[in-house]
Amino acid sequence: MPRTIRTLTASEVETLVEWAAREGWNPGIDDAAALRAADPEGFIGAFVGGEMVAGISAVAYGAEFGFIGLYICRPDRRGEGHGKAVWDAGMARLGDRIVGLDGVAEQRANYQHKGFVPAYETVRFSGRPAGLTGGR
Template sequence: MTAFEIGGASAADMELFRAWADDEGWNPGDSDRLAFAVADPRGFLMGRLEGEPVACVSAVRYGSGFGFIGFYIARPAVRGRGYGIQLWNAAMHRLDGRLVGLDGVVAQQDNYRKSGFRSAWNNVRHEGVPAVDGLSAAVESGGSGIEVIDARSLPFAELAAYDRRFFPEPRDSFLAAWTGLPGRTALAAVRDGRIEGLGVIRPCSAAARIGPLYAAGPAVAAALIGRLAATVPAAPGGGAGPVAVDVPDANPAALALMSGLGLVPTFEAARMYTGPAPEADLPALYGVTSLELG
């Protein structure tokens, strides 16, 4: 009988998580794994066949009642042989008793429904070079009084409290790494001393990813996108580089803004939960943090 074993992922395995996700066309961030590891060091599982890594999944615990599944990948050569479902079962066992969320690609959504997940909304990736005219119009429509500053200059407790409006459990260690890793830019929109927006951009193998993107309205979101996009290195041959934002379709204003900026849909995943969707400030959620960890 062929030996298939499931165990915790090593640092070298985390490099494979990223490479395999890239092979799937998910465009993970270059340094995402460094933030993921501090979120829940035991939350990443690797399946090995005769000692060789062939499948992976993440099952990250947040607080006492929430968990998130991501990175569910079986390598093409071993698909259809039952290894993926064994890994899935191990991941779900690790999150037993919690509300569990995930972002399911279209091809897998029926399988997730069989495991008790139900769709809450779709995260639609919008990609491209933001149109300057669209940014200017959006900012002028209601961005007065907003100051965009380095988010890392703010007391971290304020950032963490703001993030809790959008996530069901505290995730301070992850958030500190996510906003502070080298090569990233984290910006906050502040009005009269209050945080009214937060955006983080990170380099990826393709378009630079913006996430999270929180904003009190389209003008604030546009101001953040403009400043974040300005940090992206020019594309080969000149011109600004592209950005990508995973936009919840539960926020129609966010979809309208992306269209107005000339960003086009390129990828879609359903946000799904095993129970009622946790409360979140959806009207201010313009881009989710990560499809892998929520």
Template sequence: MSNQLVIRNMTRPELDELVEWAAREGWNPGLHDAELFWATDPAAFIAAASRDGELIGGGAITSYHGEFGFMGFFIVRPEYRSQGLGNTLWHARRERLLARLRPGASIGMDGVFTMQDYYAKGGFVFSHRNLRFRAEINERPTTSQADDQDIVPLAAVPFDQVVDYDRTCFPASRATFLSGWIAQADALAVGCRRDGRLSGYGVIRRCREGCKIGPLFADDALAANALYAHLAEFAQGGPLFLDAPENNPAAMALVHQQGMTEVFGCARMYLGPPPVIAHERVFGVTTFELG
């Protein structure tokens, strides 16, 4: 089969199929992830198919203006696993993404721990763990002094300020992605302001099960807890998920303070130099699929 595998760009309906596979794998995609991911970079979605067109596997190779790349959403149908097809697809995606980036640009990925050695053989170096936490939101979250923070709808903040703040926490500018992400249906986006400037922001979206917060970026724990409290109210009556980076001690403190339970995790790895960002501001990553 590997000799007959066709590696090509994915069609829009095939992305919907990939999202359904992700749901069956327990990845719990957001209700509007497919349309938002496609709008960000339609050329990012790569399919592995048989000669007759049957979709066998797929994944994303998102390019952020050629300055930073991210590999994610890597799935092979269960009946085609352990045949070398995933290996062929993964390497093809890596090479295609390198070709989409400027020379020297880095590529990031969040890989399951069991595949960490495999990705290392492909040149990726471990950075830190991103851990998924879950909480059942049946009452208002703990805030303490966080109540004193000025939390506003993110739509009330000039968009260029949001893009500029996001750039301190993400390796490249991603205005196209953010314009859709913060305005998506079935979601809430809020910002924290201090002295007239943005000191953090967060987004929560409804998923197949409960809600996910991502991103959650803030100057410090006080702003992060205030944002979390406002976002978590949106998830009242169901589970809430947050993917927190282990290399930010304040993020680990937040999830423990809020009584969240670790349920999953990925290894953040980079091919090329690790990006220089404000790790202390990252309390929750945006997605495991697009970075």
């Protein structure tokens, strides 16, 4: 079945955010809405048989800068080239802009292979402070 690449709708962006949450990523509360406001065409998905199989954000901030994020493929469709297809579409969309990304540590070698250079180390913590109840 052929693959289609296109801009995501708001509900499809929310699906992408849900996929990320299942992987343990926390893109940030309401970040997707803010990014869509900055660049309504900045989220791209790959579809097979009408179902989204991969996605990426490729948000342009003017003519000089862009940012890649939410690069993810559905686990049951990995290894089929859908992730590479949305990556290529996102990078093509950003064109000659300077492009940044906030990548997960597990993908660092992949990003370096694509020409990205780490600017700093990210330290991630998780847990619940003692004595804290409720809240987020």
